[in-house]
Amino acid sequence: MSKLVFLSDFVLQEQDVSPDIAKVLAAVEIASKIVSHDIRQAGLVDHILGAQGLDNIQGEAQQKLDLVADDAFIDAFQNCGAVCGIASEENEDFVAFTSDEAKNADLIVLFDPLDGSSNIDVNVSIGTIFSIYRRVSAKGTPATLEDMLQPGTEQVAAGYVLYGSSTMLIYAAAKGVNGFTLDPQSNQFCLSHPNLLMPSVGRMYAMNEGNINACDPKLKSYLAYCQSDENDFNAPYSGRYIGSLVADFHRNLIKGGIYIYPAVHAHPAGRLRLLYECNPLAFIAEKSGGLATTGQERILELKPTSLHQRVPYFVGSKNMVEKAMSLLQ
Ligand code: AFP
DSSP, rough: OOOOOOOOHHHHTTOOOHHHHHHHHHHHHHHHHHHHHHTTBBBBBBBTSSSSEEEEETTTTTHHHHHHHHHHHHHHHHHHSEEEEEEETTTSEEEEOOOOHHHHHOEEEEEEEETGGGGGGGGEEHHHHHEEEOSSSTTTOOOOOHHOOOGGGGGSSSEEEESSSSEEEEETTTEEEEEEEETTTTTTEEEEEESOOOOOOOOOEEOOOGGGGGTTHHHHHHHHHHHHSTTTTSSEEEEEEOOOOHHHHHHHHHHHEEEOOBBTEEEEOEEEEIIIIHHHHHHHHHTTTTTEESSSGGGGGGOOOOOOOOEEEEEEEEHHHHHHHHHHO
């Protein structure tokens, strides 16, 4: 058996992982192991399952584990020595860390601590999504809103942790995308999926089809194409919708496919959050050969206007996203 490469070794070997990015990855590793451990105990201990009784800034019921994960990641980023500020999907405002070390740090992290959290209680895969930027404000001062509202093209790196049948960390940077699986024996993330490339087409599409009458009627022609014999495989694609974006995205990254969350009546601007969900996954998609758009525009080129901005989202295999866009014109 070939030697296992731990994430901590990979970080030292990779030339595009600077020392400060390595510190952020170490923070992600610490927090995600805490969250992963808690998830594996869900149902056995009190503080994991169920709603905690309040809504988050998005007006969605916060789950107990949303808050456990949010605290774990904020603590880890605050203490890693490389991050001057963060914004999280769970909090209304961004946080500028106040220590001298943090004020002199260069990096910003935007993250969704627990994507798909409505799936926690039913033992379905969920994940943490993160995105790393360099600050635009001056070092030595507190992080600003401007630091948080950079277009996705400015991401230095992005990734996610998927708490699925195994726990995996996917990390994307300039040189490409690599996947690490948490080995339960050593409790280490080990390189298991080097140089991930998303197939340019796949046999699966993911959309909440309950929304089909609440979105642009042109989308019906794309779904009809997916369900017909006229597509790339001359056979209907399979519909797969987990309802955890990170898990649907991961399947498409490995096997090829498209994920669609369009503007719908209940969410006229789209449901998914640009900063915490769409930009990081768009970065990973593009670095692995895929594509992410609003149906009209490239996600990474959008100039964010607010922390919790939502956008329509088409992400996945390049040819599939392009085909969907062509039918929306
Ligand atoms: P939560 O983290 O609040 O559960 O939201 C998950 C999510 O943003 C994304 O992960 C899913 O794909 C999407 O919502 C599911 O939304 P619908 O239930 O409207 O299909």
